[in-house]
Amino acid sequence: MDERGILYFATGAKYVAEAVASAQSARKLMPKVPIALVTDEAKAPAPFDRTITIPGGEYPLLAKVRSLGLTPFRRTVFLDSDTFVAQPFEELFDLLDAFDIAAAHAPLRLSTFRFKEQEIFLGGVPTCFPEYNTGVVAYRADPGVLTALKGWVDLYEKQLAGRLKPWTWDQLSFRETIYKSGLKLATLSNEYNYRLPFPQVTCGPVKVIHGRSADIAGILQQINQHRRYRVTVPERFRSVAMFIEDAD
DSSP states (O other), X not given: OEEEEEEEEOOSHHHHHHHHHHHHHHHHHOTTSOEEEXXXXXXXXXXXXXXXXXXXXXXXXXXXXXXXXXXXXXXXXEEOTTEEXXXXXXXXXXXXXTOSEEEEEOSSSOGGGTOGGGGGGSTTOOTTXXXXXEEEEEEEOOHHHHHHHHHHHHHHHHHHTSXXXXXXXXXXXXXXXXXXXXXXXXXXXXXXXXXXXXXXXXXXXXXXXXXXXXXXXXXXXXXXXXXXXXXXXEETTTEEEEEEEOOO
């Protein structure tokens, strides 16, 4: 088992191609970090160093959650296929010296703030503990973490079997699982998981963009033109429509 590496999940040619583009952005900036792909394809193309083949047919988001437990690395940074690596983030592996798992807050901190009926998924967890977005997750492959990841799969599968489905997909089950796991959780700033479809406040360089756009390069140039406070507001959830910087 390699000490550290980046893990992707993608099924079907469209999303495998998307993962390839993301992995290429990571490989360009971190050429020595191995990259693996969990997929239903027989063999993943470059730049993936390793392919972990799974059966097809499972609900993709549940299969994604399951894929985190298949990591071939002792320390993993999992990235969704619709991410773009703008700057190296090897410090995320070092963060795992002190923490078991790390992720960034979801832009919608709690589904129940918008959808009261989602309260059935709160699981007794205090509402001051928010949802975390699972498109960028750093974690150790320790027994306790792997047990928690398996519990996440089980809980999400149970939620999907109900009449009412979780509005924020796998986030509510992740929230409850992590809260009850006893794991040491580090909260990443959104510079490590810049959710393109939502308003964002940043300070410092954005390292990972998470979202789809035909003009990622242009958006990055605008967002990372300086390191002071920036507020970005997306237009139609696809491109940056407003850019507000501080007066310094």
